[in-house]
Amino acid sequence: MNENLEPNEMIIHLGPQHPMQPGPFRLNLRLNGETVMGAEIELGFIHKGIEKILENKTYLQGITIVDRICYLVALTNEECFVGCTEKLLGIEPPERSQYIRVILEELTRIQSHLLGIGEFGEFIGFVSMFMYTIREREEVLGLIDMVTGARVTHSYLKFGGVRADLPDGFKEKTISVLNNLKKSVDDFEEMFHTDRIYRERTVGVGVLTADVAKNLGVSGPALRATGVPFDIRKNEPYLVYKDLDFKVCTETAGDCFARVQVRLNEIRESIYILEQCLDRIPNGPLFPENTPYSRRTPVMRVPAGEVFHRVEDPRGEMGMYMVSDGSDKPYRVKVRGPYYPTLQALPPLIIGTTVADVAAISGSMDGCTSEADR
């Protein structure tokens, strides 16, 4: 990148620590004046070697490790890991457990989107947005805390079920929190739609078209903002999503404004899913009966085989490829995180824009570098 530098060009490094970043990565920009002529990303500042650690832990211990792939969406990571193992074991959680999982994963989606919206506001200078969303997010985290006993890393899902049942009073508390949240989402939307400076910073900035986004391998809200209705919950339903009524939120503009709008609409859809779940959740056992695998089995041998399981993360498509050789530890786990390809698509997206827009475009992707590095 240093080669062939023109006399009026220079290289600046954004990061590894920079306010526009969700975590440490280094963005090297080649600038001509204020225009970005070239960009390159360096990763690895928080590489944790999770794939190697998982190979050396039993399946049950692995649940705790996959939480740490991305602390914001710990439950979705667990769902992916546990779903892989359940497919290898050939068991399916009973309906009550599936509903509890959907409830918690939709709460996770809401809190992740709330933080994403707030951070994005902060990156482009709308700092009070962060205060508004983080307040609502605390309420949602309180609900998750009520069930799992932890705010961010839960270790809550178990093979074939969940660790504990919903506590008393959860339904009433959730409904009151969701009703407040609905009003707040409307307020956020109004703020975003009426703020002139916000609109000037986001409308028409960082435009992705559907073909380019598909070619770059982007998924999640960034892809749906271009008009492609790609959602694993619809395309390849897991848990009870096939019985639930919800729509895939899309926009057509493909710019930063549309990406935030998709997230706001998805919060509304998640609230709608939660209301259906709370109405419909049946009584019953939390674990399947008549299987040799129970939640009290510390050493569990998983039949040999391989499986690729996908779930819809708040950031896009999350997949895991698991190979088992019949022992009590996975032979190989490949984590396909959703933010990894999105981060990879950042350099082509910011070439030709100005330095000020880099923060807006990068922030609108709602990143989690921890997951890109693993």
Place this chain on the structure above:
Amino acid sequence: MDVTEILKSLTDTFPEVISEATAESGIRARAYVDREKAREVCQYLKDSLQFDHLCSVCGVDYIKRNELEVVYHIASYNHPVVLMLKAVLPRENPEIESAVPVYWNANWYERETYELFGIMFKNHPNLKPLILPEDMLGEWPLRKDYKGFPNATARNLV
């Protein structure tokens, strides 16, 4: 499109190259591909069978068979089938043609597979370490005979 149709079209077009093509379920399929032709098969999948979304590229070390496998998970934005395409490589000097000309986002996946397993991707535009420090190149940490774990890499964790 349905799994059997996809596998039939694939085996009919590349009878010499594709082996053990099986459907695991209605939305999952698996096939072995000859490593010399992996890129051409990817091109055909993308152009003719709507497999326009590369989920991931990863390596697996089968040390007992003295082989490495490169596994491509290829999906589509239009149908829910995920094809698991595998290429078998020897453990000494593993080399395979890069898929970057077909799938743009294979770039980072292949860089990662290179630094973790030591698999060379020929004609890759920028094959250098992505997540590991440069001085760890050559240790291939995700291979099963790597000795540095946990003492050299993850002290106090295990």
